[in-house]
Amino acid sequence: MGYFLDGMPSGAIKYNGKSEYYMIRYAFESLNESEFEALTVDICQYLFGAGVHTFAVGRDGGRDSYFDGTAENYPSTASPWKGRIIIQAKHTSDIGASCSDNNFSVNKTSVLKHEISRIKTIMQSEHLDGYLVVTNRKLTGGAHIKIKTLISAELNLSQVDIVGIEDLSRYVDIIPGLIKKFRLTRFAVPDVFYEEDIRDVIVMFKSKTDWINIPPIQEEENLDYTDKEKKNLLNNVDESYFDEIKEHSLKHFAGITKFLQDPINSQYLENYLNTAADLRSYVVANQGTCSFVDILETIIKNIMGESGTDIFRARALVRVFVHYMYWNCDLGRKE
Numbered sequence: 001m002g003y004f005l006d007g008m009p010s011g012a013i014k015y016n017g018k019s020e021y022y023m024i025r026y027a028f029e030s031l032n033e034s035e036f037e038a039l040t041v042d043i044c045q046y047l048f049g050a051g052v053h054t055f056a057v058g059r060d061g062g063r064d065s066y067f068d069g070t071a072e073n074y075p076s077t078a079s080p081w082k083g084r085i086i087i088q089a090k091h092t093s094d095i096g097a098s099c100s101d102n103n104f105s106v107n108k109t110s111v112l113k114h115e116i117s118r119i120k121t122i123m124q125s126e127h128l129d130g131y132l133v134v135t136n137r138k139l140t141g142g143a144h145i146k147i148k149t150l151i152s153a154e155l156n157l158s159q160v161d162i163v164g165i166e167d168l169s170r171y172v173d174i175i176p177g178l179i180k181k182f183r184l185t186r187f188a189v190p191d192v193f194y195e196e197d198i199r200d201v202i203v204m205f206k207s208k209t210d211w212i213n214i215p216p217i218q219e220e221e222n223l224d225y226t227d228k229e230k231k232n233l234l235n236n237v238d239e240s241y242f243d244e245i246k247e248h249s250l251k252h253f254a255g256i257t258k259f260l261q262d263p264i265n266s267q268y269l270e271n272y273l274n275t276a277a278d279l280r281s282y283v284v285a286n287q288g289t290c291s292f293v294d295i296l297e298t299i300i301k302n303i304m305g306e307s308g309t310d311i312f313r314a315r316a317l318v319r320v321f322v323h324y325m326y327w328n329c330d331l332g333r334k335e
Contacts, residue, residue: 026169026184027298028136029093036091039182040134041065043171044087047074055089062118064088081159083129086122088115090135096306098138099164105147112147116154123155130159139164183290194278195303197271199311202303202321204268205259206314214251234333235292237326249323256324276330283331292332296322 028036037055044052048071055065065087071080090104090111099105105112112133119131131151139147139162151160163171172178205211232242260269279299286295300322304315311318325331 026172027095027302028091028165028168029095029097030298030301031091031136031182033091035182036136037063037065037089039172039178040087040089042178042181043134043168043175044074044132046171046175048072048081048085052087062088062115075161081130083159084127085130085132085159086119086128087132087134090133090137092135092137094307095301095304096138097136098140098143099135099147099162100140100143101137104137105143105150112151116151119155128155128157131155131157132160133162134168135162136165136168139166194274195305198275198303198321199305201260201268201271201275202314202317203310204265205256205321206317209255209259211252211255211317214255228327231329231332231334234335235326237292237332241293245323245327249320250327252317252320253324253327256321257328276325279325279331296326296331 028039031039041052041054044065044067048067049069051069052067053065055063057063067085067087068083070082071085074081097104103110107113115133119128122128133151144162144164147162148160151162152158172184178184228242231237232239259265260272282299283292283295300319303311303318303322305311322331
């Protein structure tokens with residue numbers, strides 16, 4: 001385990017002055033394309049050597065990096081790759097994306113099929129010895145073998161590989177400086193955050209309430225926002241974000257409170273409280289490195305999960321529940 005942050009092991013965060021150890025995963029989907037490419041170059045320079053070039057647009061319009069020489073330790077120091085290697089970074093903002101998705105590796109119009117065709121064209125005019133794809137998609141063992149076999153057969157190359165989010169996270173943990181350079185703790189979510197707890201609460205609330213037809217808060221109700229505005233200042237929540245909470249989420253808060261306080265829903269209340277406790281540590285750990293609103297949005301994105309699921313279909317309520325946690329002082333500084 002490497003020591004990168006304030007002398008603490010990777011995966012450690014400080015809470016109430018103490019070091020508590022959580023295994024964390026990095027929300028690479030929150031990086032932009034340029035940041036992900038730069039991260040890929042740094043990782044590949046560690047694996048191959050300083051000769052890895054930054055990403056640039058080629059004559060065909062594609063963005064590639066490349067390396068010429070003998071790799072320092074990829075895939076191992078005993079059997080390193082040699083020659084001219086093309087490196088590609090394939091970033092996605094979809095938190096549930098997988099290398100097995102049809103649009104990435106299976107369909108004739110998939111990302112990989114398109115890139116294989118493009119690499120074949122490049123090989124008509126220049127010699128290549130290897131091809132590496134780095135992505136923040138999930139990559140199972142079976143899919144890894146299948147994709148490597150496909151690329152190797154199509155390009156007639158033995159030095160081919162794909163790095164998925166699992167190995168990407170491992171490299172971030174073992175390569176000094178990456179966490180700080182790319183401010184990856186902005187997006188780090190502790191594995192102790194068990195998303196299913198709050199997902200169950202939200203899905204059950206959706207099934208038991210007529211939440212869509214709740215009327216908006218009326219101006220004549222004259223709600224006092226003084227305490228909330230003080231909390232906004234403490235947490236650097238800007239007026240536009242607070243207005244979004246008031247306009248779109250506030251009208252549901254009374255219903256959420258009623259739902260959680262109903263004795264028949266005691267298990268869902270426990271799930272809610274467990275999630276809030278997990279997330280408080282996460283918020284405290286990250287408030288010094290990014291804005292509180294960014295933290296809330298990262299939490300929302302992680303709860304939403306993969307498309308096609310019950311929770312994804314209730315994603316409007318995900319935002320409402322996280323806003324409720326903030327409004328209810330379960331998240332964020334309050335004094």
